[in-house]
Amino acid sequence: MLVIFAVEVCIALFVHDNFIRPFVGDIIVVWFVYYFIRAFVNCKPIYITLFTLAFSFAVEIGQYFKLVNVLGLQDNKLARIVIGTSFSWWDLLCYVIGFGFLFLLDKDLRKNH
Secondary structure, eight states: OOOHHHHHHHHHHHHSSSSSSIIHHHHHHHHHHHHHHHHHHOOOOHHHHHHHHHHHHHHHHHTTHHHHHHHHTTOOOOHHHHHHSSOOOHHHHHHHHHHHHHHHHOOHHHHHO
8 A cells, every 4th residue: 555655646746747647646546545445444345446436436526516616725735636626537437447457456356246
């Protein structure tokens, strides 16, 4: 989990391209959220994965409705980073791809659903 977090931070701070940052970063963030929750919640991995996917979609939908502005946090840099400010259909696709990779790579997820 710490490695995934470190990769996400490095992408956010140092990668300014048109592929890794916007697409790979969104795929990997699904993994990070999944493993973070899994470290604290004891339930079937498939439930955590589905929650993670739903949560990711909810964050993106919040961006569509300008949630940062609705909450009055548009001047808060951390809120803008965490909640996000720009909706993208591509992000939703990346979250689904991240879910797919989780399902393929996490043997606990495959055997316990």
